[in-house]
Amino acid sequence: MNLIQDEKIEFEKVYDELSNLLYRLSLSHVKNSQDAEDIVHDVFAKYIEVRKTFKDDEHRRAWFVRVTVNKCHDFLRKKSHRDHLSLDDISEISQNENLNLPRVFNLVSSLSEKYKTVMVLHYLEGYGVKEISSMLYISVSAVKMRLSRGRDMLKDKMEKEEENV
């Protein structure tokens, strides 16, 4: 009985630690709070289902981030099939559905799928290049390259915004 209780406490701890990160990450992709919450729910449901064991917290976090990003892509892929649009088009359109999100979030979210995740994880969530590379199964140099291009794209967007103002 204690074991079951301990497991539940441990699970709740994992949820409290990661749910906000995963939610923000999902939101940056799907740009709709309800869809983002559904994705986070599905990620935790998968975690319960597979009962995966991890080497340490970093390993577990990497698994959660990877599964979340994959679920976001699946979600957007289904949506794009339904609406006959590309993933990035879907991303652009969805942006209008969300309200009252910080400007910085909207800016990063507006980047294409390839750059968005690394930008969110590095500049907004504060993870290092090495950890992001293990989270996303891509090389350190690929992370650096995406960060560099993402930064350039973001600067362009910011300049355009200022011009419009």
Add this chain to the structure above:
Amino acid sequence: MFDDKSIKEYQNIKVSDDLKKRVMETYENKSYKKSNISFYRYASLIAACFVIVFSSAYLMLFSTSVSVNGTKVSKNYLTVQNNVMGTFSQRNIDAFGDALPIELKAIFETTISVNNGEFSVSDKKTGELLYIGNKYSFKGDVIVKWNVENKDSMSEMKVSNVFYDEIFEVKYDAENNNWGIKKDK
């Protein structure tokens, strides 16, 4: 890249409390089902292990049974009248004359050998004579009639199968015209 204020604003984006309730409900439901499945899985695994262990032990200990006149031979002497009819047919006894009839049941290939005299082996069901000599391998139900040559000395019959060897001691009591047989170890 971004100032602290922007990052703080970003980090204020939080998931709703409702989601935690939903996730915890999912946890409760799935864990309950999983623990039940795990319990039944482990219980059946343990039961299967017990069956395997007990049947193996049974096979190992009782794979070959040796009895005389319907009584299993144990560590105590079993006395039997010479030329006893018992469960054996007259034909079997007559075939070898003055001898000790022993019934053997073997699940696995079993070899019997004696250190004194010879024995005949007959199929229990058909009565067919299968062998005459002092060492024989078989499987199934047979009747061995052991013709002990030197009745004054202690004689031994060895029964071996894949799991163990057993020695049976046989002595003849001339005064009462009977045989005594017991398991040595």
